[in-house]
Amino acid sequence: MEHTRWLDEDEQQTWRAFLAAQRLVSDKVERRLQAAAGMPQAYYEILARLSEAPDRTLRMSVLAESALSSRSRVSHAVARMEESGWIVRRSCPTDRRGQLAELTDEGLRVLEAAVPDHVESVREAVFDGLTRDQQAALREAMEAIVAHLSERPGWPVTGDSGPDGPDAARAS
Template sequence: MEHTRWLDDTEQQTWRAFLAAQRLVSEKVERRLQAGAGMPQAYYEILVRLSEAPDRTLRMSVLADSAMSSRSRVSHAVARMEQTGWIERRACPSDRRGQLAVLTDEGFRVLADAAPDHVESVREAVFDALSPAQQAALRDACETVVAHLSDGAEWPVSEDAGPDGPDAVRAS
């Protein structure tokens, strides 16, 4: 039987601080996004990913990977956003089984309208409390954990790594 590698006092304090910060930031940002834009953070993230993609289009599998979500969860969210007119699904021309998610003009407008308040909530919840050095340390730590837990996979997903011109909404 393996020996349990218990957290020492400093590690325990770090873990609990991480959990509390993650929950408080998520709750604050989610609450404000719901109140202001009437959408959950998961929908906002999908809209951002599509706004950054070439032609505002991604394969559903790439969209799920880039949003770090399950394919079924993204498929359900996209179906709901199709009903609102924010996203369209299309058949993938290069793969008959694949589907593409396409951000509509209405979806882009909704995202562009939501972005300023969302960015302000993120700034208030995280960046206003941190010095530039703390911001750099937070980014480094988070990227290290993401790389560790994603089996070294590239992050962000390469097919979705950058904005598609001046049109993209950079507000995740």
């Protein structure tokens, strides 16, 4: 039988503070994004990831991985955004099983309209309450947690330049 490694008092306070902060920040940003842009944070994240990708296109699997979400959840969200004309899906030219998601001009317009208020809500929720030293410490701590928990050594995923990605299709 394994021995339980109980949290000490400091660890318990840190854990509870982390949970409270994560929930408060997520709730504030989500509510404001819904009110201002009419979209959930998950949609914003997908649009932002696509806007940063070469040709505003990513494989669906890479999109899910970069957003730290399941493929089915991302597929459902992309389908909804496809209905709105924000994203188009198409087959991967080098892999018939793969699908690509591409941010449309309309999707980019919607994202660009949402960005200023979203950035302000993130600034108010997180950065306005911290000094530069605290921001650096927070980033360092969060990066350590991500590195510890991430199954992919190259996180965050920022593009799709693998052997079957859009970059490979353009190169051939």
